[in-house]
Amino acid sequence: MSTVLQTPPAVQDEAVAHFAGKLRFETDPSDVAADIGAGVGGWVLVDSRSQASWDQGHVPGAIHLPTGEVAARAASVVPAGTPVVTYCWGPACNGGTKAALEFAKLGYPVKEMIGGMEYWTREGLPVETAAGITRQSSDPLTAPTGIACAC
Structure with a gap:
């Protein structure tokens, strides 16, 4: 018996x-970079x-607002109602999730990168x-086409 199919996949609906629900809560670096590169606004990126x-390096154009300061400082840094995208270190860190939760508690529409x-x-x-701004070589297993997975 298949280990993968031991629990059957969900039905279509x-x-x-x-x-669809997952995409309402998450975005990824490639999509964020695409919006930034195209000059698409209407949202704020929060590190x-x-x-x-932050000093070691951050996404150009991001706002620095540590998770522990979101509740106290968000209103002075991000206009009310502005969609927010949060990020922290990476998949093994839930700081971006915690920051997103704090923004959500304050009534901001929010996604996590x-x-x-x-x-x-x-x-x-x-x-x-x-x-200044630097760019390192991409990891060929992460971005085999250069700077994005082309998904």
């Missing part, structure tokens, strides 16, 4: 509801990491520091 992490800074850099996307 359930699968559509699940995956929820520590000051030291899955993969966080780790996958942003692994895709070879630009990183900003006090010294």
Whole structure:
């Protein structure tokens, strides 16, 4: 018997509801980069990491608002009602999720950038520091077509 199919896949209606719902809560580095590159606005990107992490490198154009400060400072940094995309280190870190929760509690429409800074850099996307903007080579297993998975 198949280990994969030991629990059968969901029926169509359930699968559509699940995956559509998931996309309402998540975006990824490639989609964020595409919007930034095309100058598409209407949302704000929030880096929820520590000051030291921010200084080490962040997504150009992101706002720095550590998770623990969202409740107290969000209204002074992000206009009410503006959609927010949060990120933290990466898949093994839930800081972006915690920040998204805090924004949601405040009434902001919010998504989390899955993969966080780790996958942003692994895709070879630009990183900003006090010294300027740099770009490292993409990880060929993460972004085999260059800077995106073309999905």
